[in-house]
Amino acid sequence: MQEFTKFFIEYSESFLTGNAAEDQMIILKRDHCTAVSGLALELMQSVSACPADWRAAELGGLLHDIGRFRQYRQYRTFSDARSENHAKLSVEVIEELKITEKLPPQEQRMILKTVARHNLPKLPAEPETRQRLLDQVVRDADKIDIYNIVLDYYERPELHQSVALDLPDLPQISDEVIAALSAKQSVNMRALATLNDFKLCQLAWVYDLNLFRSRRIFAERNYIERMCKLIPDFSGFGNIRKQLNDFLNGDDSQ
Known part of the structure; x- marks a missing residue:
């Protein structure tokens, strides 16, 4: 995972501009993704003894919002309604940069599917599979860290309004x-x-x-x-x- 994390940090920091307000948003999403990665690993370890599942959870959490950086650079918002679907953008970035190409094909497909579906209102009804468990783990980890972010925003409202969808x-x-x-x-x-x-x-x-x-x-x-x-x-x-x-x-x- 160290290789993936190093790549992710370097990629996210390539969007820093030197503008303090804009850079704050990039750093916010960088830190969110790394936090979700750690939470996803913790959650997966609570329900699976399989190291391959642990890696998929950790990487799915790390990459779930990787499209946010392009979204903010182009639209200056994290609101999908005012820009485009950030999950779709994230899948496009993963595929374009071939981030997961060294992983087994099944694991690549699972991670891409989880990233694509992490922001759906509800997961489709499906049998209990490794894919569904990965979807559930990343969605839960995402919500846990978003709560941490938004509560900090609400309790310290001087932070940027993009956190609250404007x-x-x-x-x-x-x-x-x-x-x-x-x-x-x-x-x-x-x-x-x-x-x-x-x-x-x-x-x-x-x-x-x-x-x-x-x-x-x-x-x-x-x-x-x-x-x-x-x-x-x-x-x-x-x-x-x-x-x-x-x-x-x-x-x-x-």
């Missing part, structure tokens, strides 16, 4: 967002009108966590309570918080 920081909360979260469903990104909507959307990510270890990390880091403290109270919010914590603290075979 949404206005207004007190309003959309009924559609509340309804989806109350029903333990994913929130439609198109329904997001304010920063508070986005925070509630991120709370709903909890229900998409796949692994027991992922839920334990969320609970250990107190992510839910920290996020809830940043959202204005509304009718039914107490029940939503209870549902979220009950889900995190539930038992699971994984």
